[in-house]
Amino acid sequence: MAELSYSVLFVCTLALVLTINASTPVDTCDEELPVNCCNGTNGLVTAPYPWLDSQSPAGGPDANPDAVVCVLNRTSHCLVCRLNQTAGLTNISTCCTAGTNVTNDTMFGGPLPLNEYLIGELRNLTTEDMYYDWYDLYPRHEDNNTISYYHYTERTATGRSGLNFHLGQRSSGCETYNPATDENDCWAQTMAVLDLGNMTYNDANYSGFLYVLDE
Structure with missing residues (x-):
């Protein structure tokens, strides 16, 4: 199978970040990448139902005009991120995300649970043989009476923790390919x-919001 021209974006847990290295690629050969998953998708600059701005602990995009708004559609594997304040199609990125053969979103390695998340600022890990970037995700409490977000390392009601965005690698027939590194690299975008x-919540800085939908 020919190598696909776009890179892969994974949503996973920090445990994967800490164990990956330059000689140990992530093996996703049980799940093929979708093709053209984001065709015609421009993302959102407002909070989708059921995560309305009025019910968001941080006020949603409406109260944070400088925040990035990302929408991940789990069914189509499409992730679109764009600046809240941008009415046109500038400052926008679209990525087809790698799926997983774990379908239960309460399990480690499963898809991101449906929710509103805060997206942390850029973090990186540097070792002798690699440089690794990722963004922490902070899920909103499932209990509407708890108007706040889980800490990155705090377990949610279903037991998930350490969720984040990072660049991964893909396999075709278990023969691993590196992600794209040219100007079309969607992870760089x-x-x-x-x-x-840029947004602030409880005196901490974040990049914006992520909304995970089943579409």
Whole structure:
């Protein structure tokens, strides 16, 4: 199978970040990448139902005009991130995300649970043989009476923790390919958009919001 021209974006847990290295690629050969998953998708600059601005602990995009707004559609594997304040199609990134053979979103390695998340600022890990970037995700409490977000390392009601965005690698027939590194690299585009986002919640800085939908 020919190598696909776009890179892969994974949503996973920090445990994967800490164990990956330059000689140990992530093996996703049980799940093929979708093709053209984001065709015609421009993302959102407002909070989708059921995560309305009025019910968001941080006020949603409406109260944070400089935040990035990302929408991940789990069914189509499409992630679109764009600046809240941008009415046109500038400062926007679209990525087809790698799926997983774990379908239960309460399990480690499963898809991101449906929710509103705060997206942290850029973090990185540097070792002798690698440089690794990621963004922490902070899920909103499921209990509407708890108007706040889980800490990155805090377990949610279903037991998930350490959720984040990072660049991964893909396999075709278990023969691993590296992600694209040219100007069409969607991870670099996504990082560029996320790094433009700016919002504050409880005296901490974030890049913006992520909304996970089943579409």
